[in-house]
Amino acid sequence: MNISIDATGARIADTGDFSLERTLESGQCFRFVRDNDAYLCAAGSHTARITQDGDTLYFEGVGDMDEALFWADYFDLGRDYGEINEFLSKTDANVADAIKSCPGIHILKQEPWETLCSFIISQNNNIPRIKKIVLSLCSLFGDEIGNGFFSFPAADVIARAGVEALSPIRAGFRNKYIFDAACRVADGDIDLTKVASMELESAVGELKRIKGVGDKVASCALLFGFGMLDAFPVDVWVKKVIGKYYGDTFEPRMFAPYAGVAQQYLFFRERSL
DNA sequence: GTCCAGGATCGGA
DNA sequence: TCCGATCATGGA
Numbered sequence: 001m002n003i004s005i006d007a008t009g010a011r012i013a014d015t016g017d018f019s020l021e022r023t024l025e026s027g028q029c030f031r032f033v034r035d036n037d038a039y040l041c042a043a044g045s046h047t048a049r050i051t052q053d054g055d056t057l058y059f060e061g062v063g064d065m066d067e068a069l070f071w072a073d074y075f076d077l078g079r080d081y082g083e084i085n086e087f088l089s090k091t092d093a094n095v096a097d098a099i100k101s102c103p104g105i106h107i108l109k110q111e112p113w114e115t116l117c118s119f120i121i122s123q124n125n126n127i128p129r130i131k132k133i134v135l136s137l138c139s140l141f142g143d144e145i146g147n148g149f150f151s152f153p154a155a156d157v158i159a160r161a162g163v164e165a166l167s168p169i170r171a172g173f174r175n176k177y178i179f180d181a182a183c184r185v186a187d188g189d190i191d192l193t194k195v196a197s198m199e200l201e202s203a204v205g206e207l208k209r210i211k212g213v214g215d216k217v218a219s220c221a222l223l224f225g226f227g228m229l230d231a232f233p234v235d236v237w238v239k240k241v242i243g244k245y246y247g248d249t250f251e252p253r254m255f256a257p258y259a260g261v262a263q264q265y266l267f268f269r270e271r272s273l
Numbered sequence: 274g275t276c277c278a279g280g281a282t283c284g285g286a
Numbered sequence: 287t288c289c290g291a292t293c294a295t296g297g298a
Contacts, residue, residue, distance in 0.1 A: 027279055119279075126278040126297060133295095172294025177281085214281050235279035267279075 001077050003068050009048075010059040010068035015077055019104025020052040023075065026268045027127055028108045028224045030118055030134040031149065042138075042149035043074055044111045049147060061146065076106045081261075084229075088255060088262050094245045095255070098265040102272065105264050108224050112192045113185060114152040115225025116207065119217045120177050136169040137178075158182035177212025184210055196226050203228065223260040232259040241266045 002013040024032050024039055031042040038051045038060075048071060049060035057075075062068050072078065085103070089096035121137075122130045135149075141157050142150030158166070163179040171178065184190040190210065195203050200222065207218040219233035232252035234242070242250045255262040 122278090123280040124278060124293080125280085125295080128297060129278080129295070170295065172296095173281095173292095174294080212281060216280060220279065233279070236277090237279070271279090 001072060003065065003072060005063065005065060005068060008058075008060065010062040010065075010071070011056060012059070012068065012072055012077060013056045015055045015057060016080075016082060017104045018052075018055065018057075018075065018077060018081070018106055019102075020050060020057060020075075022102055022105045022268060023108065026105055026264055027271070028264070029110060030122075030127070030131040031138070031152075032131075033148075040147045040149070042145065042147065042152075043070075044114060045143070045145050045151035046070055046074075047145045047147045047149045074109055076109050079106070081106060084258050084261055088258060088265075091255060092262070095262045095265060098269040102265065102268055105261075105268060107227075107229055107261060107264060109227055110225045111152070112196065112221070112225045113155050116181060116185075116192070116210075116213075116217075116221040117152075117155075117178060119220040119224075120181055120210075120212055121171055121174055122220070123174065123177075123212065123217060125174075133169050133171050137166075137171075140165075140168055155182045155185035159186035174212065177210070180211040181213070195222075200228050200230055204231075219260075223263075229260045230255075230257045232263050235267070237267050237270050238263060241270050 001015060004011050020039060033040045038049050040049050041047065046067065048062050051058045059068065059071055062071065085099050089099055118134050121133050138150040138152055141153035141161065145151050158178065159182040163175055166175040166178060185192060190206065195206050198206065203222050204215065204218045207213050207221060216233050216235055219231040222228040223231035223233060252259040
């Protein structure tokens with residue numbers, strides 16, 4: 001990885017086999033819009049227009065090193081995924097095949113509250129509509145940050161607004177879950193900083209205290225928002241994969257400590273047919 | 274119109 | 287403990 005800044009924006013070279021498209025399109029994040037060969041992305045209160053050419057990423061609208069470092073961290077470009085993929089490939093031939101057929105997926109390092117809230121919205125929902133609802137939540141409570149995006153609202157902003165104020169985002173029964181999460185996080189009942197320092201199992205249990213958060217939503221939040229790469233979310237697609245290739249005796253611990261990375265490859269390949 | 278979506282909760286067996 | 291109905295909404 002090699003970061004430089006010029007008049008047009010930031011440039012990050014030597015990103016290995018990182019794939020911007022596969023990483024964004026693998027269902028981890030919902031605040032991005034495809035713009036021809038580029039992606040307009042938002043995370044927290046950051047935004048950028050990003051293109052990839054070979055192993056180099058270009059960030060339009062990113063004019064200083066701090067902002068470039070934010071995106072480098074967001075895409076987890078400092079981690080050696082080659083090593084992880086090699087380890088997983090040696091562990092399991094099926095995962096090896098998934099990695100080979102769609103390489104370059106990184107696990108994003110998203111902001112914890114934003115990730116938790118986004119995956120509460122994701123339950124029993126499809127990705128295009130999840131994106132719409134998340135963007136709607138931001139435009140309702142956030143501030144303009146450019147590229148047509150709004151910042152992700154803090155938990156206390158949503159908590160103070162009240163559950164009725166959420167109705168315009170059309171999240172249906174999930175509104176009460178979003179509100180419960182916002183209240184617990186805002187008043188400190190759930191301390192996301194403490195969750196971040198917990199062991200995986202305890203962290204899952206802590207997040208499940210929130211109404212509307214079960215194993216799957218908790219696992220997604222911990223994987224994509226807390227850097228817990230061993231979390232293994234099981235949704236309908238991963239259930240298909242397990243039934244198809246592994247059977248009832250499947251145990252995700254076989255991929256430890258990178259079960260989440262394996263899961264993401266299996267999920268992506270299955271969803272792309 | 275029907276089926277389904279990166280599920281979780283609830284009530285009843 | 288297990289299982290099915292139910293939950294809002296709209297994409298495909």
